[in-house]
Amino acid sequence: MKYCLAVDIGASSGKVMLGQLNSDRLLLREIHRFDNQLIYKNGHYCWDIQSLFQEIKTGVKKCQQLGISPSTIGIDTWAVDFVLLDENDQLITDAIAYRDPRTDGMMEKVLSIISKEKLYGITGIQFQKFNTIYQLYAVKEQDPEWLKRAQHFLMLPDYLHYLLTGVKVNEYTNATSTQLVNVLSQNWDHEIISKLGINQRIFGEIKQPQTILGTLQKELVKEFGFDMEVILPASHDTASAVISVPSTEDTIYISSGTWSLMGVVNDLPICSTEAMEMNFTNEGGINGQYRFLKNIMGLWMIEEVRRNFGHAYSYTDFMKMASQFPDFQSLVHVDDPRFLKPENMVEEIQAYCRETNQQVPIHPGEIAKCIYDSLVDCYENTVNELETILGREFKTIHVIGGGSQNHLLNQKLADKTRKEVYAGPIEATAIGNLLVQMLAIGEIDDVNKAKHIIKNSFELKTYFPAKEFKEER
Template sequence: MTKYSLAVDIGASSGRLILGHVENGKLQLNEIHRFDNNIVKRNEHFCWDIEALFQEIKVGINKCNELNIKPESIGIDTWAVDFVLLDENDNLLTDAVAYRDPRTDGIMEEVFEIMSKEKLYLETGIQFQKFNTIYQLFALKKKSPEVIDKAKSFLMIPEYLNFLLTGKKANEYTNATSTQLVNAFTKQWDYELLAKLGINKEMFLEIQPPKEVVGTLSEELVSEFGFDMKVVLPATHDTGSAVISVPEIEETVYLSSGTWSLIGVENHFPICVPKALKYNFTNEGGLDYRFRFLKNIMGLWMIQEVKRNYHDNYSFAEFVTLAEKEKNFQSFVNVDDDRFLKPENMVKEIQQYCQQTNQQIPLTPGQIAKCVYDSLANSYKRAINEIEEIFEKSFSRINVIGGGCQNEMLNQMIANVTNKEVCAGPIEATAIGNLVVQLMALEEVEDIQQARALIKNSFEVKTYKPQYVRG
């Protein structure tokens, strides 16, 4: 009898539920439900509609019934850093405020007055981004200290969704590390840091590694769906799941390409040296306590916003076609400038940046898209150079995973500017990583080596060689 697992993969702009099973030595995928994930305004903050997300998960599970499939397990992964707080009765004390909310403006510098940037990096190994959980919590404490004091449970987004499924609460390792509140070496909550920040340590739960079973569905949901499932912890941070899907990780730089671009290497220990701090690299926890030494770069969010600014008159594929026609146009923006995090109008912001830096101003949709793609490729090149400087070695291959790996023009750009071979795929990297961890929990797959061999045998990877265009 075929055994199925169900991956819930929710990104910053959309979510989907994907059924997976192994057949003839290959992992088979079937997307059964897809939905939008939009930021809403609540109580003067930009928030995620977490109740709507849970309803969409239930819709997807019910679709299993329509297919006459009863999955053995379900696992949820989402973006990182965001959270909710629960009171002693497990009621929400906070909205699921989104990382793009401006409540953390200026907060990072206030935290540095309590603990130096250097010591914070040495202990946590996490890059400095103004929206990290540590700064969100400090901003909340500053504005509403009574909420922090009253909180009995801190749950990140996938953990809260797990709680809604099971009634059980657990903090998961890969996502916990993104908070900048976990000691990189003990792999536990840094209670000394929490005390210095005046953040209630009692709300943090014991950190569980991926592959652990949170529980089974609540009685109410079993009655609703007509079947039960094990709720497994995958790498609940979506990048953690995605990197598991890199088929050949050794000597490879990976690039998880989606709303965000995450570029780095897999390592077996954290690297907290001054040069890593200087270049703002992070050491996020991975499966089996491996580390994702990577840099977070503004990704295809920019082109998503450009698409929206043009009233969705062009598809993503059409933006690529338009950009290809602008081969002689070249202007660059710093994609990591905070001005691109949530501008009122991305197109105007790009144009203003080019004007202020005395570059040619992109005027057409094709020129705007070409500017974004050139800027991303240039940013990837700079990050790879920094990785090679820190490791004192060169890498010959880049493996692009996730939805962005379908952009053949960008893949070729990356190969050209880095002078490295680019391998593109698998496309559904995050869901695949989610599923293989569930299979490990169910003892259908032995370990990460066997999982990567299964992935390599199951999905096509396309290769791009550097090309040189004269004049």
Template sequence: MTKYSIAVDIGASSGRLILGYLKNGLLKLEEINRFDNKIVKKGESYCWEADNLFQEIKKGLKKCKELGIRPDSIGIDTWAVDFVLLDENDQPLTEAVSYRDPRTDGMMEEVFQLFSIERLYLETGIQFQKFNTIYQLFSMKRNTPEILDKAKSFLMIPDYFNYLLTGKKANEYTNATSTQLVNAFTKKWDHQLLDVLGINKEMFQEIKTPKTILGTLTEELVSELGFDLQVILPATHDTGSAVIAVPEENETIYISSGTWSLIGVENYFPICVTKALDYNFTNEGGIDYQYRFLKNIMGLWMIQEVKRNFHDEYSFAELVDLASEAKEYRAIVNVNDDRFLKPDHMIDEIQNYCVETEQPIPSTPGEIAKCVFESLAESYQEAVMQIEEIFERRFEKINVIGGGCQNEMLNQLVADVTKKEVNAGPVEATAIGNIVAQLMALDEIQDIKEARTIVKNSFEVKKYLPAAPITN
């Protein structure tokens, strides 16, 4: 009998429920529900509308019933670092504050006064970004201690949705590692670090790994939906799920391309050496306790904001076409500059950066888009060089996965600047990785090796070669 799994994949701008199942050895996908997601200002904070998102999850499950489909399992993945705190009555203490909220400004530097950069990296192996969970919690410790003192349960965003589905609390491993509060070697919450920061370690849940069957739906939900199903933990960190869907794991660097660009390799142990610290690479958890050694790069957030600044007059495809036509223009910005994290106006920031660095100022939509795409490609090349330096080897290929792999201009730019073969696809990498983790838990797929073979055979992957010959 065919097993049906639902991937709930929620990103910074949208979410969807994707139905997945195996047919004749191939993975088939069907979109069940798609919905918008955005950051909204609530009081003084920038927040996610978590309650609305959960209603969309239920809406998608109800659509399954309308379509005559009874899914066997569901798994949820979202972005990393953000969380919900519950009180003693399991009620949220605050809104789900976004990592783009400025409450973490200056917090990283304050943490370094208590726990040195070198020690923090040696123990957690996580990239230093001012919005990491550790700095969000420390901000609460500094500015709203009365709220933090009431917290009895810490749940990351997908953990919270899983709790609403099942009534059971757990922190999933791949997302937990992004907090910068998990020891990279023990794979447990770092209690010594939490004690130094004065954060209550009792509110953290047991860390569960991908493929864990968390439980079934609450009685209330079964009554509302008209059916039950198993809630299975995928890699709840969306990049963790996406990397599972990389069709080829040998000799390849991956780029998970979306709102953020995550570029790296899989490894079987954390690399917490000084050079990795200097280059600000991270060692996030992956499937089967593998490590995702990668760097976080600003990504297509910049072009999303450019599109918004133009009042959505141009589609993403039209911006790519216009960029292709702006052949004579060239300027490079540092896409990882904090000024691009949440600017009031992205186009103004790009133009101001070019003024300050004495580069030609982009004035047309095509020039602005070309600046973004070429800047991203240059940042990828820098990361590739750093990876090869740390591993002391050359990687022959780059796999671009996720929605950004549809940008043919960017794919070709990456091939040209890195002088490597670029394989683009699958587009739905995150949902695919989510589903195959569930199917492994249901014994429909044996292991990650079989999963990747199925992915490779099931979805289109497009090849891009550099304009100049590849040289070894």
């Protein structure tokens, strides 16, 4: 039985997970966990990409200390962010984060060059001010020398894979989040890139998940004491997570974490005017499928509130405190840009309620309930939109990822939508990452077999409307 290593890096933390198949069960073991925080550098909010690579190496070395030599490794992160490399493969740019304000006003400038209808029709990607297309246009406007010097464009997992192997490619699922990939050809759209005045040479070959990039660079083999094959997972963390939805039936999923990604898996994209107006996206998935979903502000709001209170309360504390205020009814629009990166989330929520003539939350429990109720309200609207666009009704919702542990939110979702809600697996992204590696090396035959393995391996919790609740495996 081979060991595979999944590196899963999110906006607030990362982990290195070891996976091994035992019959039809996937055995998981956390090897290393680390923090990931924005740093302010050279006038921008950035990711410390070199530190992240050192954390990956620390995780691999811990395997060595345990006497384990994994056969493969793959890395996933969030979407849209990138770096540019020069002719010597050196970084031109810091890994500037999507929450940085440099993209303010850039979407409007791009849409004055390419109409909203045309851009959506070509790419099928929803309009968010921080999409890569607007980040690149910000570089063109604010730091044009960077683009003149650039020879290679790599998204963050692409760059980390490059540091492991010396091979530069663009992985498909993450590339689609740029809003620069043609939704039908599944390749870079040169018309869009040309109209924006960006040199097309910087965009490399797009490779699908399951691609084996090669083995480790020689100096890393020497450092680790063993070699591994580096395999492209679905490097967009949501794409990896969706692979872990333990169902082959027609269902809605929510990949719940810092963001809530809510949608369905389709064989064909939906680029209708209706889908555009409701701001749905068609991001890449495994086997050339499409994740038709909406990007919703997620538990980032609770993460920030927790920070505002000096980490005095745990996430469980917020759930318990929210339950103590059943009569508090104020709601906020969670996707209002003001909540993307406010100076103080608590004060921003309070200001929104004050401006909309609602009761202002004061107690941490009131603030938490406001967030949970507002998220569920947005989820319900999204369910209605999905069913309208697709012309069919769904009976179930699968919540995967860290947010699947939020029992209060899951029960509210079941009650509000009148659908059965299944929660789990928790480590959905790392699991999806591992499964793709195992598919690539022939340890698993196909995706349906992978989903059977997930059902056998991880606990699911079922939430019924009207407060009925049970656990199952």
